Amino acid sequence: MDERVEAVLRDGRAPGFHGLVVMRGGEVVLERYGAGPDHRLGEPLGHVTFGRDTLHDLRSVSKSVVALLYGIALGDGLVPEPGAGLTAQFPEYRDLAEDPGKAHLTIEHALTMTLGLDWNEDAPYTSPANSEIAMELAPDRYRYVLERPVAEEAGKRWRYCGGATALLGGIIARGTGRPVEEYAAEALFGPLGITDFAWTKGGDGVASAAAGLRLRPVDLAAVGQLVLDGGRGIVP
Template identity: 35%
Template structure:
């Protein structure tokens, strides 16, 4: 499939938007209806990757200590916990969701709904027992994202939204957004943000440009590179790896029947419930944004990127069309 065929198929895929840029220029722009271009919409867990960017900015500015720093620096009760493994928790463990908490986001324990119904989300997360030693197992956990947001707020001594407006949203020209908060007024770290698709594209482009926007270096290249390197295998049935609140993967599968000389797309991406995505493909200098109206259901859901977009991009780039 090439991009022209992909464009023709987009209405049947029930996407709210599909934006593809290469080298900062549009290859494809699709909106299901005009309002989708101008209205903000929930990006759900893509919020995690934006929080990661803010963590990186704070580290670059010396407001947050290095990722190897113990979380007990911010929450001393962890050092006094009867489970001595909690004292070993680091910012890196939170960023890679390898803290080891006994946590099932949905289903089973329903840890996420229980957190959001609790009077203090941070205390709820800190009080959860550990199921694994820190750093050994990735367990998807929006609770650790809330801890990171709370830690960031402590470190920058202002609301996370104010920090974002000054050092990320402002420089990117993002003026239309909303961001929920917990009962203590801490910005939700794992979800709760609403943005326009074009602003998600700017965010992906910032990472493609290794943290540079215009003549400003918003995030150091070294920090960008480290934050998107896979640190641990994703928890099954999810595929690929996990970095600092970014997912990583390749297309096609390394063990597929394709020949060894066939080109491969390596990418990292932000992912939100209801099929909200930002993909960054460094070697191809490409950013892809896919969003969907969460009221629309498709059973089983189609992996639009891997089934439709990635083959079209691979076809384009392997044919050396620029």
């Protein structure tokens, strides 16, 4: 594999190649890095020569990390069970909590992206027609998600929804009493030996739970290995 990877890079068959990490038996057996254009949540960073210590935009892999953080916080008794009411976690939106069409929504519906709300991420992620971009532009991201019209019964159909992960990030922050990025550093990254990361924030100063995490590829591989290993006591 090593020679084949080298040949692909040498022959220019992987333009814009950022990085590759291969693990076997829990150990890194191959690492290769390239160069190309990079972005931070849509912000151009120019042409970057990548190395082992270059942070990489994880985009929607951030969602999986947030789900792991919810699991850790749940095991520590810091957040409600998945079956708990969703709107009840945001009592400041009393009008939404009293909406009979949303009274049945639970945290599990957010975890499984089956909220049944009107949400569309088919439009380009440069356009406010995309629901996730509209959420980031809204003055209150949590209210924006929860006030979306009901499109269908919750729990019936999966619909890709960055807003669901944003709500989970808010629940984690409220339950742990700290921003999601600080809890991640203590509860997940620290035990894995991950010390270098960044989490891009929105205009409201809140980390973008749906797409803002930046990690070194080798550290993302460590997170993946953690999942393959059943959580190793870090994630219950």
